Amino acid sequence: MRTLYHHPVHSLSRIARVMLAEKGIPFDSVIEKPWERRTDFLKLNPAGEVPVLVEEDGTVVAGGLAVLEYLEEAYPDVVLLPREVAHRAEVRRLVDWFAYKFAREVTENLVGEKLIKRLSGQGHPVPQAIRAGLANIHYHLDYIAFLSERRPWLAGSTFTLADIAAATELSCLDYIDNVPWDKHPEAKDWYARIKSRPSFRALLADNIAGCPPSKHYADLDF
Amino acid sequence: MRTLYHHPVHSLSRIARVMLAEKGIPFDSVIEKPWERRTDFLKLNPAGEVPVLVEEDGTVVAGGLAVLEYLEEAYPDVVLLPREVAHRAEVRRLVDWFAYKFAREVTENLVGEKLIKRLSGQGHPVPQAIRAGLANIHYHLDYIAFLSERRPWLAGSTFTLADIAAATELSCLDYIDNVPWDKHPEAKDWYARIKSRPSFRALLADNIAGCPPSKHYADLDF
Known part of the structure; x- marks a missing residue:
């Protein structure tokens, strides 16, 4: 295996x-x-x-x-990166956005400071970083809303790696209850569609010893 | 165009x-x-x-x-990412290594602190970051030596995107004279091969107003 x-x-x-x-x-x-x-x-x-x-x-x-x-x-049978070159570029642009830009501006400042430092015992959370992460997340949730108002999925008409990259980033933040869903209903609707996919189930069952997830983390009706 | x-x-x-x-x-x-x-x-x-x-x-x-x-x-006629799946994975592993890990551990600490901050007028160089960059570069040059002792090019038998990623990272550092070539002859030999390629010429002609390159930057016999 x-x-x-x-x-x-x-x-x-x-x-x-x-x-x-x-x-x-x-x-x-x-x-x-x-x-x-x-x-x-x-x-x-x-x-x-x-x-x-x-x-x-x-x-x-x-x-x-x-x-x-x-x-x-x-494993190309199930396509998560579409075949057409310009469409692939758009998917990859958004993967880069979420896996690197969002990660640097939001996830590292929140999950990194609050959870990873605790788990690894390496240093204490820096309040300035946490404030930056909490401020930055709104801009990214607005961008998800902007995209999902124009397209069925983030990169176009089909579910792709771009949706997975954005949703997994948010799922880490949701684990520590740091996604202000109430202020971003469009992003919430998009995330709810991904959260209910069978492929997301294993993630929603994650439970780190000593650091349990937020109450609504695994709730499909959050 | x-x-x-x-x-x-x-x-x-x-x-x-x-x-x-x-x-x-x-x-x-x-x-x-x-x-x-x-x-x-x-x-x-x-x-x-x-x-x-x-x-x-x-x-x-x-x-x-x-x-x-x-x-x-x-533009697939000239192949920089080979066709075979496991070989592509090795090229991409090294691209990730240099474009992200090396960039974070070395380039951002040196080019970022010394040159970009000066060009952008955003802040002053942090001595601790510069010390970290100068210390970290040795480990990466040793890794280039390790790879180039075992393979004609970094990812295998042909010149690939992995060589381009590593060489362009180093070329930025060479611009500010921060590559200790004398202590890393194997990495220097590998870089000299890439530096002499016609595709590298435009980079070696770069000259930023007010921040000229190091003396040996464009010298093929450095």
Whole structure:
């Protein structure tokens, strides 16, 4: 069986989990705490980052978006990155937006400061960073509203990797109850559609010892 | 004519320029200072980041690696991302390593602190960040040596996007004379091979007003 090394509140790990579920590809799950810098894990990925996929034949796939692109190329039956070149570019633009820009401006400032620092025991939350994250999230939720008013899904007419990237980022923030859904009904409607997909179920069952999720985190009627 | 909006010492912009040159695709060059947040540029890319490619038919391509993946898909005659799935994954793993990990651990701490802050007038260099960048670069140059001792090029037997990503990152640091080449002869040998490629010429001609490059920056026998 193939194995995915991942962490429950790491967004790129969550994207990989949802992609595997959407594609119906079974995998063994290993929760990796990258801050522990475990020797055997560093042998798999010298960058020390999750997610890492190890295929049954021993092929090791690591490196952020590289894992996602690999999953799409190795398991193409369920299409999450459409075939047409300009459409692919639009999906990837939004994946970059959420997996990097949103992550830097929001997720790292909130999940990073409040949860990862606690789990890893590395430092204390910086109030200035938390304030920045709480301020920045509105602009991104407005952008989701802007896109979803114009298109059925974020990158166009079909559900794609762009929706997965945005929804997994938000799901990490929802875990710590930091998404102001009441102020952003359009973004909430879009997220509700993704939250109810079977591929999202495993994420909604995540429960980190000592750091349980917010009350409504797994609730489909939130 | 297509147009590339880029900045001379921005690594992903440099990757796009080298890719276009390797593929023999002509383009108009517009130097964009993303920190100015120019309204017309934000209309092209609301993320406000370079590089952005605008095709003759008006197609706008933006979003970090999305631009690079687009160039490979739209202009496939010269192959920079090989065809085989596991090989592609290895190239992308290294692109992620250099364009994100190296950028975060080295380039942002040195080019970001010393040059971009000066050009943009946003803040003063933080000595702690510069010390971190100067310390971190050795580990990455050792990794280039490790790879190039085992393979003709970083990701395998052919020149790929992985070589371009690593070399453009280093070229930004070389611009400000922050690569300790004397301590890393293997990495220097590998870089010298890329520096002499015709696709690298335009980068070596870069000269930012008020911030000229290091003496050996354009020297092929450095």
